[in-house]
Amino acid sequence: MQALGMTMTAPPDSSKSLAMDCHAEALPGRSPITLAEPRLLSLPVVLASPHSGRHYAPEFLALVEVPEGELRRAEDAFVDRLFAAAPGLGVPLLAAEFPRSMVDVNREALELDPEMFDGALPAEANTRSPRVAAGLGAIPRLSAGGRPLYRRPLPVADALASIDRFWRPYHRALAGLVDAAQARFGVALLIDCHSMPSAGGVGDTAGGETLADIVLGDAFGQSCDPRFVERAETYLAGHGYAVVRNTPYAGGFTTRHYGRPAEGIHALQIEINRALYLDEARIEPIAAFAAVSRDLLGLVEALGQASLEIRGPR
Secondary structure, three states, X not given: OOOOOOOOOOOOOOOOOOOOOOOOOOOOOOOOEEEEOOOOOOOOEEEEEOOOOOOOOHHHHHHEOOOHHHHHOXXXXXXXXXXXXXXXXXXXXXXXXXXXXXXXXXXXXXXXXXXXXXXXXXXXXXXXXXXXXXXXXXXXXXXXXXXEOEOOOEEHHHHHHHHHXXXXXXXXXXXXXXXXXXXXXXXXXXXXXXXXXXXXXXXXXXXXXXXOOEEEEOOOOOOOOHHHHHHHHHHHHHOOOOEEEOOOOOOOHHHHHHOEHHHOEEEEEEEEEHHHOEEOOOOEEOOOHHHHHHHHHHHHHHHHHHHHHHHOOO
C-alpha cells in the first residue's frame, strides 16, 4: 500500500467552500482536510465530519478488490454538506476529504489489524480492540459489505505513512479548533457528525427499517454535560425527529478522546438516518435535504447557546 501519493498542503482558507463532487479522482495536491472557518468565532462549538470524504486515490482503488459502489456505502455521504452553512453561525466545520475506507480518523491512530500487514506493527499498536476484531480499524480490513478490501497484505511502512498523511493532519486541526474555542469562551463543544443506514440499524422493524431518525452519543454520559444531550433531544423532538441515546452508537474515538467535561471540553456524536436526506441506492441528496440541513443548523445554534449557559458568567 503506497501512502496514496498525496502532497500535503495547508488547510484551505475560509473563503474556499467544501468540495461537493463525489467521483473518484486523484488526490495529489489536495489537502487531506477541508476547514471552513467563520469570519468571527461567535459560539464555542466545533463541527467535525470525519466520514464524508469521497475522493478516492487511484493508488487505493488499484489495491482493493471491491467495486467503488461498495466502497461508497461506507461513506457518511454528504454530511459535510448538511452542515456546510455552519460558518455563518460563527462555527468552524472540519471535514476529511479522504474516505474512511482508506483511513478512518474515528479510530486510534494505531488501531490496526496485524493480519492485514506484511511486517510487524509498532509495539504500541492497539491490535485487539472490538473495532479491529470487526475489521474496522484505522485502516479498515473489510468493506461496508463485509468483504475483504485488499487483494494482498499491505507493507507496514506504507500503512504508517498513510496514517501520517491523513489521520494526523485531521486530528492536529481538530485539536487546534477545540483548544481555540475553549481559550476564547472557557468551554468547547465538539459535535462529531455522522450518518447511519436506514436499514440494519437501531430499532429495526420486521421490514428492516430503522425507527430512529437521530442517535445521540455521549459515551453513556461520559463525554459531555448531560444538559447538552437534553437540549439536543428536546430540540430534535420538537422538530419531529425520533431520537434515541447511545444505542447502538455511543460515540467512537473522537467523542471519547476529546470529551473531558471536567476540563470544560464536551463532545457529542450525532448519527443521522440517511433516509432523511439521501437516496441511499444512488447516493444522491433528495428534496428533503435542505429542510434537514436547516433543522441541523438550528440544532447547532441551540447547542451553542447551551454551551454559553453551561459555561456560566466569566
